[in-house]
Amino acid sequence: xxxxxxxxxxxxxxxxxxxVIRMFSGHPLPDAAKVVFYRPGFYGxxxxxxxxxxxxxxxxxxxxxxxxxxxxxxxxxECAFCVGAHTATAGQAYHDHAKVQAVLADLESAPVxxxxxxxxxxxxxxxxxxxLGAEDVREVLSAxxxxxxxxxxxxxxxxxxxxxxxxxxxxxxxxxxxxSEAGAKYLLKRGYQ
Amino acid sequence: xxxxxxxxxxxxxxxxRVLNGDGKASPELRARAFSNADIPTPLQxxxxxxxxxxxxxxxxxxxxxxxxxxxEDQIFELVIAxxxxxxxxxxxxxxxxxxxxxxxxxxx
Numbered sequence: 001x002x003x004x005x006x007x008x009x010x011x012x013x014x015x016x017x018x019x020v021i022r023m024f025s026g027h028p029l030p031d032a033a034k035v036v037f038y039r040p041g042f043y044g045x046x047x048x049x050x051x052x053x054x055x056x057x058x059x060x061x062x063x064x065x066x067x068x069x070x071x072x073x074x075x076x077x078e079c080a081f082c083v084g085a086h087t088a089t090a091g092q093a094y095h096d097h098a099k100v101q102a103v104l105a106d107l108e109s110a111p112v113x114x115x116x117x118x119x120x121x122x123x124x125x126x127x128x129x130x131x132l133g134a135e136d137v138r139e140v141l142s143a144x145x146x147x148x149x150x151x152x153x154x155x156x157x158x159x160x161x162x163x164x165x166x167x168x169x170x171x172x173x174x175x176x177x178x179x180s181e182a183g184a185k186y187l188l189k190r191g192y193q
Numbered sequence: 194x195x196x197x198x199x200x201x202x203x204x205x206x207x208x209x210r211v212l213n214g215d216g217k218a219s220p221e222l223r224a225r226a227f228s229n230a231d232i233p234t235p236l237q238x239x240x241x242x243x244x245x246x247x248x249x250x251x252x253x254x255x256x257x258x259x260x261x262x263x264x265e266d267q268i269f270e271l272v273i274a275x276x277x278x279x280x281x282x283x284x285x286x287x288x289x290x291x292x293x294x295x296x297x298x299x300x301x
Contacts (some may be wrong), residue, residue, distance in 0.1 A: 002255045003264045039266075042216060043273050046207035053200045078248040122287075132280075132286050134293035141294060150291050155200045158284035165276035168256075169239075169245040 001031055002171040010037055027179040031172035032085065039057065054155035061152055063188065064093035065116060068100060069156045072106065072120050075104050076127045079164035080173040086160075088177075089184035118143035119150070121158045124168040167173075211277050217266040218274075226271040227278030235261030236271065243275035268284065 001007055010018070021029050036044030036062045055066050067090035074082035087104065091097035100118040102110040107120055126132045140150055166172075175183060206275050212223055229244040239254040261269045 002252060003269055004264045005269060036264065038269070041210075042214065042270060043207075043211060043277075046203070046210045050203040050207050053203050057199060115275075119225070126283055126287050130283060130286065132290040134290050137287075137290045139292035147291065151288070154284055154287035155204070157287065158204065161280035161283050162276045163258075164269045165243050165247040165279065166273065169243050169250045169272050171275070 001035075001173070002169070006031075006035060014038075025182055027176075027182050030085065030175055030179065030183050031170070032167060033183075035166060035170060035172075039042070048193045050155075051159040051163070054145065054152070054159045056191040059152040060146060060149050064090055066152075066156050066185040067093050067187075068103060068116075069120065069123060069153055070120070070160045071104060072101060072107070073123055073127050073160040074164050075122050075158050077161070077164040077168075079167050081174055082137055082160065082164050084175055084180050085183055085187075088180040089187050092181070092184045093188055114143045115140070115149075119145055119153050122150075122151060126154075126157060127161060140169040147151055196301040198260045204281070208281055211270075211274050214228060218262060222238045222267075223274040227281075229275060229278060233261075236263065239268075240271060240275045243272055244279045247276075247287060 017037070018029050018034065036048050038044065055070070056063065059066065061069075066179055067086050071083055071086035071090050083104070087097075087100050090100045094100065099111060103112060103120065107117060107124070110117070112120075121135050122132065122140050125136060137150060141147065212227060213220060215289075216223060218226075222233075226236075226240050226288075229240060232240045236258050239250065239258050242250045242254060255268065259265070263271075
C-alpha cells in the first residue's frame with residue numbers, strides 16, 4: 001500500500017491476528033480488511049459497523065443482491081480491487097457467477113429482474129454523476145421496488161463509494177482468484193464486522 | 194423504519210468521528226478535505242482525485258503530499274475524510290431524491 005503505516009504500522013495484537021489468519025486461510029488478509037485495523041478508533045470501527053449494517057442488516061434485498069450492487073458500484077468507480085472481491089462474493093451468494101459477469105458486462109441485457117436492474121441503473125447514475133433526481137427514483141419505484149429498498153440500496157452505494165476510494169488511493173493489492181474466493185466465503189459467513 | 198434508522202445512525206456516527214474525533218490532522222483541515230474545498234496546494238491533486246476520480250491517484254500525488262511535510266497519519270486521515278465526504282454527499286443526494294419522489298411513485 002502507498003502509506004508505510006498501512007503496511008507496517010499495526011498494533012502487536014493486529015499483527016498477531018493477521019499472522020493467524022494467514023496460517024489458517026492460506027492467504028494473507030486482504031488490504032481492505034487490514035486497513036480497518038489501523039487506528040481503528042479513527043475509521044475502522046465505525047466504518048465496519050455501517051458497512052455491515054448496509055450489507056448484512058435486515059433488508060428486503062438478499063445478501064447476493066447487495067453484493068451485486070457493491071460490485072456494480074465498484075465497476076462504475078473503476079475500482080479493480082473491489083470489483084474482483086465483490087464479483088466473487090456476489091457470484092458465490094447467487095451460486096451463479098455468470099449472472100454477475102453479465103450484469104457487469106451489460107446491465108441492460110443481463111438476466112436480472114426489472115426492479116434490481118432499475119436500482120442498479122440508479123446507483124450507477126448517482127455514483128457517476130454525483131446527483132439524482134426525483135424522476136430517477138420514481139422509475140425505480142415504478143419497477144416495483146419499495147421505498148425502503150431504495151433506501152437500503154443507497155446505503156450500499158454509500159459504503160462502497162468510501163471503500164472504493166480507499167482501495168484506489170491507498171493502493172490495495174489485487175487479490176488472486178483463489179484469494180478472492182476465500183475472501184468471499186469469509187464475507188458470506190461472517191460479514192463485515 | 195428502525196433498520197433504516199440504524200444504518201443512517203451508523204453513518205452519522207462515522208461522519209462525526211472522522212470530522213470531530215481525535216486525530217493528527219486538525220478538524221479544520223479534515224473538514225476541508227471532507228468538503229473538497231479550500232485544500233492547501235500540496236494536497237490539492239491528491240484530495241481532489243479522492244473525491245472525483247480516485248482510480249487516477251498516483252504514487253506522485255501521495256509523494257507530493259508527504260514532501261510538503263504532511264505525515265502519513267495526517268494523509269491517512271485526510272484521504273479518509275475526503276472519501277467519506279464524497280460518499281456522504283452521494284448518500285444525501287440519493288435520500289433527498291427519494292424524499293422528493295414521495296408523491297409521484299408508480300406501482301411501488
